[in-house]
Amino acid sequence: TWSAVPAGPPDPILGVTEAYKADKDPRKINLGVGAYRDEHGKPYVLPSVKEAEARLSALKPDKEYLPITGLAEFTQNAALLAYGADSEPLKQGSIAVAQSISGTGALRIGGAFLARHYPNSKIIYLPVPSWGNHTPIFRDSGLEVRGYRYFDKKTVGLDFEGLKADLLAAPEQSIVLLHACAHNPTGIDPTQEQWAQISDIVKERKLFPFFDMAYQGFASGSTSRDAFAVRHFVSQGHPIALAQSFAKNMGLYGERVGAFSLTTTDPDEKARVDSQLKIVIRPTYSNPPLHGARIANKILGDEALYTQWESEVKGMANRIISMREKLYSALTHDLKTPGEWGHIKSQIGMFSFTGLTPPQTKALAEKAHVYMTADGRISMAGLNGGNIEYFAESVDAAVKG
Numbered sequence: 001t002w003s004a005v006p007a008g009p010p011d012p013i014l015g016v017t018e019a020y021k022a023d024k025d026p027r028k029i030n031l032g033v034g035a036y037r038d039e040h041g042k043p044y045v046l047p048s049v050k051e052a053e054a055r056l057s058a059l060k061p062d063k064e065y066l067p068i069t070g071l072a073e074f075t076q077n078a079a080l081l082a083y084g085a086d087s088e089p090l091k092q093g094s095i096a097v098a099q100s101i102s103g104t105g106a107l108r109i110g111g112a113f114l115a116r117h118y119p120n121s122k123i124i125y126l127p128v129p130s131w132g133n134h135t136p137i138f139r140d141s142g143l144e145v146r147g148y149r150y151f152d153k154k155t156v157g158l159d160f161e162g163l164k165a166d167l168l169a170a171p172e173q174s175i176v177l178l179h180a181c182a183h184n185p186t187g188i189d190p191t192q193e194q195w196a197q198i199s200d201i202v203k204e205r206k207l208f209p210f211f212d213m214a215y216q217g218f219a220s221g222s223t224s225r226d227a228f229a230v231r232h233f234v235s236q237g238h239p240i241a242l243a244q245s246f247a248k249n250m251g252l253y254g255e256r257v258g259a260f261s262l263t264t265t266d267p268d269e270k271a272r273v274d275s276q277l278k279i280v281i282r283p284t285y286s287n288p289p290l291h292g293a294r295i296a297n298k299i300l301g302d303e304a305l306y307t308q309w310e311s312e313v314k315g316m317a318n319r320i321i322s323m324r325e326k327l328y329s330a331l332t333h334d335l336k337t338p339g340e341w342g343h344i345k346s347q348i349g350m351f352s353f354t355g356l357t358p359p360q361t362k363a364l365a366e367k368a369h370v371y372m373t374a375d376g377r378i379s380m381a382g383l384n385g386g387n388i389e390y391f392a393e394s395v396d397a398a399v400k401g
């Protein structure tokens, strides 16, 4: 029956983990997938999450189905975290929110909703490069995927002129996907001034902004600073779509906690949008999982736990920032590795786009047992006091060839 089914390519990011697992060398390092590791290279369950789970299990909650759009208290708290208490549509009760299967599920619900109900266009513009899953998510949702310039190879920075030119040339009313903070894979974000200019262009071209916020808190250590772009656009009167993930900032990866939201003009429009979100979700997975949403809701809804969580997010962000400084200093000062490495310090969030070439990343895997994606992206959280020197020496050797 399946003899004509061709083998498909593996996920380019998750495939790196497979190669790492198969390597038996004790010095091996996995810098592929963006999952936080502590200073001993171990997965990290946040103490605030453990506390929330302990409190939940003491309540012995039932396992009934959630409503189609999820735990109502959680979705309200998630919207508050993203939009902020001063948000006009939040105060008016005109944000439609649905709990989602983490960030991926939020993007997919959003893609499917827009493909069906956004009346003005079926085209979505993604930054080049973008997270590898964006293209298949939106293509499978029924949208036409195009790219706008984002990364400038020469400066290892933002191609702001290219970005502006491409958005100005996009057909009016197109959808544009924006990484809210900690751009994946480059680690390069627009400045606040640049965001303001992007907002103006989006307004001029009547584009529809769809924010992907998978790293709120991870970029700067502050959940409100990382929400700047989303809140600025909303304050400028843009209608927006937003995908939120709690995988990274709460370390809830496998629990699959997220939210999709749309700002609408009034509570009546919101109610109609809500009803159609349910019609997208119902035949997809019926209703979302309970446990992770309960954990996130406990944290977001309890003042003391929330404060503790914010400091734990900051702790993760700061450890990553300190690894950036150590790596920069090892390459530039200790090893005098050829090239300019300042971008390692200026990039933010989970990743650094190192500028290492595909032959260099191949050599790193084969000779040094150091694994990263072929585009030279490294997950900074995979580095720690125990392996950073070995990593820097391996990069130095690969660059010197």
Ligand code: PLP
Pocket (backbone or CB within 6 Å): 034, 101, 102, 103, 104, 105, 131, 179, 184, 212, 214, 245, 246, 247, 253, 258
């Ligand atoms: N969007 C971006 C930019 C990401 O890097 C990720 C990966 O973590 C996601 C969305 C969605 O991840 P998840 O479905 O695990 O929340």
Ligand code: TYF
Pocket (backbone or CB within 6 Å): 011, 013, 014, 032, 033, 034, 035, 131, 133, 184
């Ligand atoms: O870019 C990353 O590494 C994270 C994790 O199919 C991820 O976003 C990677 C690939 C994938 C799902 C999650």
